Amino acid sequence: MTLLSLNDIPNPRDWPSTLGLDVPLDDLLITAAILGIAVAVAVLLHTLAFGLLRRANAHGHLGYGEPVFDAVRGPSRWLAVAIAISAVAERWPLIQPGWEAISDFLAPLILGWLALGFVRGASSAHERRMELLLEPMQMRSRKTRIEIFRRTASSLIIVITIALVLLGIPGVRQVGVTLMASAGLAALAIGAAAQPALKSLIAGIQMALTEPIRIGDMVKVDGTVGRIEQIRMTFVMIRVWDERVLVVPTGKFFEESFENWSRAGDRLTGVVMLNLDPIADVEAIRQAFLAYVQQHDLWDEREAKALVVDAYPESIALRLSMTAGDIGEAWDLRCAVREYMLQWLRENQPEALIRHRLEVEAANERGTEA
Secondary structure: OOOHHHHHHHHHHHHHHHHHOOOOOOHHHHEEEEHHHHHHHHHHHHHHHHHHHHHHHOOOOOOHHHHHHHHHHHHHHHHHHHHHHHHHHHOOOOOOHHHHHHHHHHHHHHHHHHHHHHHHHHHHHHHHHHHHOOOHHHHHHHHHHHEEEEEEHHHHHHHHHHHHHHHEEEEEEEHHOOOOOOOOOHHHHHHHOOOOHHHHHHHHHHHHOOOOOOOOOOEEEEOEEEEEEEOOOOOOEEEOOOOEEEEOOOOHHOOOOOOOOOOOOOOOOEEEEEOOOOOOHHHHHHHHHHHHHHOOOOEEEEEEEEEEEEHHHHHHHEEEEEEEHHHHHHHHHHHHHHHHHHHOOOHHOHHHHHHOOOHHHHHHHHHOOO
């Protein structure tokens, strides 16, 4: 085993040349110290600035700025560090070439990250403000618009950021110029292939402007009832009662008809249909229904009716209608009324329940004569 002597250890002043750097060690140490001080000062100023902003927000001078501060805190810190390094690079030729090469694609990334954070934080702050100032229906309308515009802005920011990063790389920039020069027929082919996606994208923007549906609306699409959970640029997610998620393209809401049960409000009239025997005492059934509904906690005291809406040779259709505060309560009230009325009919008017009858008197007479 060979031990190194002190003479075998290279002189620290020769370490840069050992690494292939033609720079004196003193210059490297000074540069590192200046960079460290600049970065530390930038982080300190950033921390102080955000502390002052949070204090001003706590005293109510900046409104609902907390979500914005949380969203931009990370990217703004890196932006402050990048600005500090750029300031040092302008006055210190040792790091200027390397920093210029890195900053060409690093700056768009940081700015894009900052823009995404600001969009996300501003939308969250606006939603928080709406929850305190607007009615539930207005809040759902605003929330839908904010969600769609937030996703649109985020998509544009990501595309622009990637484009700026690629243009900052010389080799990729040349490839991009070449592709742009020969993009005639290729652009047409890509446009034709992407027509469904573009169609859904345009439908998403149109949905934000016209609002046929909103987040939280109860809709019926292709026979399935559910609540709008998310509205994205190309599709809508609907939560069904059994926890399934129905994914529907946004274009479907403009091309085909659907039912929006909460477009004008959450209040809904629930209906229970009873098919009864024609000999049923409708007035007694009506009084039993009204007595039950009027003492039920889910009834909002707007309307309760029992009407015979149709009659057939062997049955009548009795419609029981009742109102509730929202769609969920209307569903629960309908189920409760249906269960109660069936029990009441079994106990008080069993003859009102439909039975299939066979006329056997004539047959019996023929059998007796025979």
